[in-house]
Amino acid sequence: MEAHRAADRTAATPPLPPLRDPDGSARAWADEAIRRLEADTRRSADTHLHAVPLPATWGVDLYLKDESTHRTGSLKHRLARSLFLFGLVNGWIREGTVVVEASSGSTAVSEAYFARLIGVPFIAVMTRGTSREKIALIEQYGGRCHFVDAAGEVYGEAARLAKECGGHYLDQFTYAERATDWRGNNNIAETIFAQLEVERHPVPRWIVVGAGTGGTSTTIGRYVRYRRFATRLAVVDPERSAFYPSWETGQAADGGASRIEGIGRPRLEPSFNPAIVDLMVPVPDGASVAAMRDFKQRFGFDAGPSTGTNLWGVWQLIAEMVAAGERGSVVTLMCDGGSRYANSYGNDAWLAENGLDPAPYAGILEEFFATGRWPERA
Incomplete structure (x- = not known):
């Protein structure tokens, strides 16, 4: 009898209505748009992680994540x-x-x-x-x-x-900071550590980046903490930017227009999280240009000015590691290529017009590479 009652109840249950999309054409368009973005990603190999040759006696390995090789040429x-x-x-x-x-x-x-x-x-x-x-x-x-x-x-x-x-x-x-999945899903932090797995120092002592939106530094900082790596995050900042004074004082500060394209902002941006930054390095704008130019002459990488800002911080951290006898690795980013700035940062007349003089900083770099020490006057 109970079996018959169960069968009756089943028979009496109305079928579920068919799935309806109130705006089927809009959903279909979005599905195709997402497919195109995913297909574009699958067709692209990850960007290179170049080993930058440094003196063997320093005991430090430097890696350059070359984001200029993306289809649109930048990070x-x-x-x-x-x-x-x-x-x-x-x-x-x-x-x-x-x-x-x-x-x-x-x-x-x-x-x-x-x-x-x-x-x-x-x-x-x-x-x-x-x-x-x-x-x-x-x-x-x-x-x-x-x-x-x-x-x-x-x-x-x-x-x-x-x-x-x-x-x-x-x-x-x-x-x-919220559009990027900081836990993984092929974000820049995950790819860096995956590419370092078989290197002699697979967990870097420092990762050095600049901040424009703050999204990259926040993604890397969160990932490092989530995976419990010993890596420290250093953020370099150009003149006039609000990021460094905000980090230094713990209070949102106002800045001005940055002369280094792509990094530095006139305000503390919502995507920048200073609480997960271990060190910030203020960088003179002339030093960014000097480091950019020196990097091309010394190592053959034609990078943009924000990469020069990264490098000015990198060289100081490496000098500290050398002085302490600390062996390990450092990673930084090549944000974009120098060809985008041929008429600006690559042009001496433009630099002079904008009050940017790399000359005083070129000598500091020469002394650093000759001795492995960071000059006290820098």
């Missing part, structure tokens, strides 16, 4: 992909959505590439001083450049444009 390729995926899975980017970004250049180049890949319009808001080479790349990928006079104006103008056209403001300075 920001990773961030742009993450921001587009974040916008798609949140339903913020749909077919025909005008995508807007506030950028100092490289992020916008990468975002223009991904916008074209999924077929949406893209507008980059940037200062008039952005290098002509970057502007040409943005336009080459189908993006449109919208200029403002001061670095602090990019945020509000990007938000205004997005609202005006019913578009989506990617807002890298807010979302960089």
